[in-house]
Amino acid sequence: MADLIVFGEDWGGLPSSTQHLISHLMKKHRVIWVNSIGMRSPRPSLRDFKRLFLKALAMFKGSSKTKRHASEQVSPVIINPKVLPFYGSSLIRRFNKRLLLKDINKAIEQQGFEDIVLWVSLPTAVDMVGSLNEQVSIYYCGDDFDALDGVDHAMIKPLEQTLSEKVDLILVVSKTLARKFNNPNTIIFPHGVDYPLFSTPASRPDDLPTNGPIAGFYGSISAWVDTELLVQSAIALPSWQFVFIGDVKTDVSSLQVLPNVHFLGSKPHDQLPSYVQHWNVAMLPFRHNRQIEACNPLKLREYLASGTPVASTPFPAVREYDNIVAIQSPKESFSRVILRADKQREEKAVRQETVSKESWQHRAVQLEALIDHLSGKKNTHH
Structure with a gap:
């Protein structure tokens, strides 16, 4: 051995x-x-x-x-x-x-x-x-x-x-x-993906907003997160609450001034399922750059294992799941992608089944x- x-x-x-x-x-x-x-x-x-x-x-x-x-x-x-x-x-x-x-x-x-x-x-x-x-x-x-x-x-x-x-x-x-x-x-x-962790139902955390549907993101909030796209989305969807979990490593001042945007800080990995399971849509709002072209983010499969609908910008790794993820098309606003994803909520079992063998x-x-x-x-x- x-x-x-x-x-x-x-x-x-x-x-x-x-x-x-x-x-x-x-x-x-x-x-x-x-x-x-x-x-x-x-x-x-x-x-x-x-x-x-x-x-x-x-x-x-x-x-x-x-x-x-x-x-x-x-x-x-x-x-x-x-x-x-x-x-x-x-x-x-x-x-x-x-x-x-x-x-x-x-x-x-x-x-x-x-x-x-x-x-x-x-x-x-x-x-x-x-x-x-x-x-x-x-x-x-x-x-x-x-x-x-x-x-x-x-x-x-x-x-x-x-x-x-x-x-x-x-x-x-x-x-x-x-x-x-x-x-x-x-x-x-x-x-x-840690499938048992993300697919097992978890109770809703107290610090999630309760006034409206939630679009969420967790992970490092760094330069590869498209903040301009998120600002446009939060303004276009005033009834939605936008939740971010993770260390902030880039300028997010344009997001912080919006009333429906919430930064909850970083959370231990084993607590993430309780958040993502209670979002209406989980987001992958990445910029188009070389790093994202090569990435295969852990959170993509974790989101799917949770069963929550996913809205994403286009990049190679997410295209493998284009039948179960709402992926932004050219000239489409990201707010529309979020609304498209939200309509896929009934397909939870399909999302989970897809990654259960991964x-x-x-x-x-x-x-x-x-x-x-x-x-x-x-x-x-x-």
Whole structure:
């Protein structure tokens, strides 16, 4: 049975696709999880200094040693990497690699890891491929890092290129991402959904408005959310209440002044079903840009699993569901898309049935088969 070493974001934050998948694999496999090693060098900003401080604290407290989370569920061994966040320098990268290998090899020895599968979600971990005596290496590409906000593109692009050439398998979440790589072992592996969580009826939260139908959105309220389109929609539908859940990372002042717009702040992931299930329409109001062209948002399947009608701007990943999602057509106002979606409320069972076979559990079974196949191939070559 393979043991996994995973380079991902910080464990325990908002669950990413990597965390969903690895959480299921942990039922059968032991896991060492290396917390995020960043995607850009820090800038002289308060936010970056705060993040650096917290990272340094994690490194040099007891948590720099591997530890298990004190929860009843199976948890990975967590490593807080001791690295300098300057990946443009080959000298610093060599220094980082030596420090990281020391911590990881210590954990491998303590846990008695043997048949290692290396899972990399971040291109900054490229130097670890081939350094851990792993049987199989996988690059899981969930985003177009060339177009992602908050990423040092000039630094990441060559690292990702090298990574794509070194690994045994690349898993991408969309066709657009698949076109980026020349590695013949590139497989489209779409996101899953926590179907039991989102489809199980949940009670209505107290902070939802009660005066009229609700069009809602949850997730990071960032530059890729089309605020102008939302302002037009909220003005065109004065009897509707527009609800936003998540951290605000872009200018939303034009929305905040409208009486039927409500920002409820961020909520824990397991509370999201109680919100989305009580909206009349769930929105995917994205701008047309390169990042959205390549994305395959987790919330699309979560919305569908909740049974709530969905109104969306057009992008490749949503077109796969064009029979059950109201997708904006050229020159159509988004307010009209919301009203079209609202008319689909009777088709709740169809929406849920469509994604019921796309659960993370189902994806993890597929992933398990892929890992077994790759490990078997590697063993026959030795």
